[in-house]
Amino acid sequence: MASQQQLDAIKGAKVLMVGAGGIGCELLKTLALSGFQDIHIIDMDTIEVSNLNRQFLFRQSHVGQSKAKVARDAVLKFRPHINITAHHDNIKSSDFDVDFFKKFDVVLNGLDNLDARRHVNRIRLAAGVPLVESGTTGFLGQVAVHVKDRTECYECYPKPAPKSYPVCTITSTPSKFVHCIVWAKDLLFAKLFGDKNQENDLNVRSSDGASSSEHTDDIFELRNDEDIDCYGRRIYDHVFGYNIELALSNDETWKNRTRPKPIYSSDVLSNNQQNGNLDKSCSSSDVALVSTMATLGLKNPQEVWNLAENSKVLLEALKLFFMKRQKEIGSLTFDKDDQLAVEFVTAAANIRAASFGIPLHSLFEAKGIAGNIVHAVATTNAVVAGLIVIEAIKLLNKDLENVRMTFCNEHPKRKMLLMPVEPFEPNKTCFVCSKTPLTLEVNAPHTKFRDFIEKVVRAKLGMNLPTVMKGHFLLYEDGNDLDEDERQKYEANLEKVLSKLPSPVIGGTSIVVEDLNQTLSCEINIKQREEFDEEKEPEGMVLIGWLQAPTDTENKASVQNGESTSGAGTDQVMPLEIAEDEEAEVNAVSKKRNFSEISNSSVSHPLTGNDKTSKNKEVILEDEGDDLIVLDHLNSEMAKKKRLV
Ligand SMILES: Nc1ncnc2c1ncn2[C@@H]1O[C@H](COP(=O)(O)OP(=O)(O)OP(=O)(O)O)[C@@H](O)[C@H]1O
Numbered sequence: 341m342a343s344q345q346q347l348d349a350i351k352g353a354k355v356l357m358v359g360a361g362g363i364g365c366e367l368l369k370t371l372a373l374s375g376f377q378d379i380h381i382i383d384m385d386t387i388e389v390s391n392l393n394r395q396f397l398f399r400q401s402h403v404g405q406s407k408a409k410v411a412r413d414a415v416l417k418f419r420p421h422i423n424i425t426a427h428h429d430n431i432k433s434s435d436f437d438v439d440f441f442k443k444f445d446v447v448l449n450g451l452d453n454l455d456a457r458r459h460v461n462r463i464r465l466a467a468g469v470p471l472v473e474s475g476t477t478g479f480l481g482q483v484a485v486h487v488k489d490r491t492e493c494y495e496c497y498p499k500p501a502p503k504s505y506p507v508c509t510i511t512s513t514p515s516k517f518v519h520c521i522v523w524a525k526d527l528l529f530a531k532l533f534g535d536k537n538q539e540n541d542l543n544v545r546s547s548d549g550a551s552s553s554e555h556t557d558d559i560f561e562l563r564n565d566e567d568i569d570c571y572g573r574r575i576y577d578h579v580f581g582y583n584i585e586l587a588l589s590n591d592e593t594w595k596n597r598t599r600p601k602p603i604y605s606s607d608v609l610s611n612n613q614q615n616g617n618l619d620k621s622c623s624s625s626d627v628a629l630v631s632t633m634a635t636l637g638l639k640n641p642q643e644v645w646n647l648a649e650n651s652k653v654l655l656e657a658l659k660l661f662f663m664k665r666q667k668e669i670g671s672l673t674f675d676k677d678d679q680l681a682v683e684f685v686t687a688a689a690n691i692r693a694a695s696f697g698i699p700l701h702s703l704f705e706a707k708g709i710a711g712n713i714v715h716a717v718a719t720t721n722a723v724v725a726g727l728i729v730i731e732a733i734k735l736l737n738k739d740l741e742n743v744r745m746t747f748c749n750e751h752p753k754r755k756m757l758l759m760p761v762e763p764f765e766p767n768k769t770c771f772v773c774s775k776t777p778l779t780l781e782v783n784a785p786h787t788k789f790r791d792f793i794e795k796v797v798r799a800k801l802g803m804n805l806p807t808v809m810k811g812h813f814l815l816y817e818d819g820n821d822l823d824e825d826e827r828q829k830y831e832a833n834l835e836k837v838l839s840k841l842p843s844p845v846i847g848g849t850s851i852v853v854e855d856l857n858q859t860l861s862c863e864i865n866i867k868q869r870e871e872f873d874e875e876k877e878p879e880g881m882v883l884i885g886w887l888q889a890p891t892d893t894e895n896k897a898s899v900q901n902g903e904s905t906s907g908a909g910t911d912q913v914m915p916l917e918i919a920e921d922e923e924a925e926v927n928a929v930s931k932k933r934n935f936s937e938i939s940n941s942s943v944s945h946p947l948t949g950n951d952k953t954s955k956n957k958e959v960i961l962e963d964e965g966d967d968l969i970v971l972d973h974l975n976s977e978m979a980k981k982k983r984l985v
């Protein structure tokens with residue numbers, strides 16, 4: 341039960357919610373049912389059919405309509421007397437500036453991407469409004485509280501980069517199905533159907549000159565007057581047969597590995613074997629409906645196809661792309677919602693897997709891996725939304741001692757689902773909340789200003805509309821309100837090296853980079869450095885003070901397994917997780933234990949390696965079967981636990 345003080349704080353609060361998706365729908369409902377009366381909600385999206393299974397405020401009839409507006413209307417039906425203002429807009433719009441943010445007592449994020457989260461973090465810092473940040477992936481979730489000068493901000497510690505794999509594992513020595521998927525999607529699919537000018541490491545590396553990219557470029561082109569079936573078989577034999585033979589010729593590689601088996605189309609399919617019934621798909625004029633499963637009569641996406649079926653799917657898909665979607669060839673990128681692309685990638689990955697002795701997978705599984713799909717769990721969103729409201733109430737009551745960052749874990753055997761820890765302190769060297777100057781080591785006479793803008797200002801500092809100044813000298817500005825002369829002047833600067841700019845940027849000088857839209861300004865001191873390690877510092881610049889997110893393939897060339905396109909994808913979960921050894925420790929917990937036993941052991945920040953010892957000692961965990969337990973910190977003296985199911 342909330343106290344009268346809490347109820348008063350709730351009633352009088354003005355709340356900004358950003359995102360009306362999986363978490364947002366739950367959050368709006370929970371806010372309304374908890375007594376909040378003045379809620380603004382911002383979402384730029386419209387409702388899609390795929391949202392309906394978990395974004396329960398939306399119905400089939402709402403598809404295509406604004407999420408923010410439909411969510412508002414749905415909640416007003418059962419709470420007609422409260423004020424909900426819906427904005428169908430991007431949070432990055434200049435309408436939502438610092439003055440807009442200042443109107444609110446607290447900001448609650450239910451977003452799904454780093455860019456928007458960073459943007460909110462920066463503006464709410466400038467406005468001095470606390471933020472409750474959240475994210476879910478499948479059964480995992482996190483809620484964090486960010487209060488200016490009291491806790492870390494969203495950008496105090498770097499976020500994990502998407503999972504990536506060393507190029508040689510992908511091109512030469514795959515050992516897991518995901519390696520085959522990355523090869524099929526990012527190399528083979530991209531080579532055949534994507535931008536021809538893009539770099540592509542498709543070929544198996546070998547000392548043999550025949551494997552040079554020059555040779556393979558010709559191989560992948562459809563030749564004049566070449567029959568499409570012959571083309572398909574030629575590609576098949578090249579990538580699954582010839583390239584594997586080439587790789588095998590390097591004995592060193594296979595000393596401690598299982599040797600792959602070359603596969604030629606004639607080994608699997610008879611030479612004159614007719615593939616599917618193209619007529620079945622020819623009747624469709626809608627490219628979205630073009631599918632090899634339809635033409636080959638394969639019905640169940642959960643079934644694992646054998647090698648012959650995969651081979652037929654691959655050749656058929658290639659043929660359908662050339663016959664039905666010719667116009668797109670050269671500009672296609674893999675899309676998990678493109679059925680034909682998923683069929684092609686599944687089949688190619690499976691044939692490669694067969695060659696390397698890796699178990700084959702169904703289209704359903706392959707699609708999940710290729711699209712980085714972690715299926716959203718509505719319950720996680722609901723639990724996370726509840727936690728957001730609990731933390732928001734603490735903030736409104738100025739109960740900063742008891743705000744918690746909470747992890748929602750997936751450990752059915754553990755008797756603990758939610759793990760609260762005290763928030764981390766602000767990082768004193770954070771360029772966002774501590775305004776600490778950064779240092780850039782750079783070879784000024786050799787580095788183009790354009791590289792600095794792209795690689796440092798946009799990619800690392802996350803600025804969208806940057807301005808670069810040296811003293812009072814404006815070197816660069818971005819935005820729609822520039823006149824043609826200014827635009828040309830800045831374009832010309834981009835082509836210059838740093839030391840040849842109208843006001844030279846050289847060692848010992850300092851520049852100020854700003855994004856007025858984000859109310860963020862950052863000073864960068866320039867330090868001249870002549871030499872950079874090509875492997876470790878490929879950009880030829882090192883930004884000191886900006887924390888690089890660690891990846892498991894650091895310092896290796898890598899092929900990324902794509903960015904998640906799903907709201908529940910990798911980018912959604914925030915970067916803190918309980919360390920593995922902590923898990924083991926908690927698993928060993930007997931039937932009844934004091935939370936302090938857990939919290940006195942350290943919870944490690946996996947990104948920085950910092951250890952954080954939680955001093956939260958008030959909560960007792962008991963054996964509650966497999967019930968869900970939420971730790972109640974609203975009133976620390978009572979140290980209650982509540983059962984949710
Ligand atoms: N810059 C932004 N401005 C406003 N809303 C945003 C912005 N970026 C993301 N959002 C919204 O945040 C919500 C995130 O919700 P969720 O993670 O459930 O994603 P989804 O797009 O609804 O679902 P999925 O991607 O899984 O189909 C989305 O509704 C999205 O429109």
Ligand SMILES: [Zn+2]
Pocket residue numbers: 492493494495496497766767770771772773774
């Ligand atoms: Zn910070």
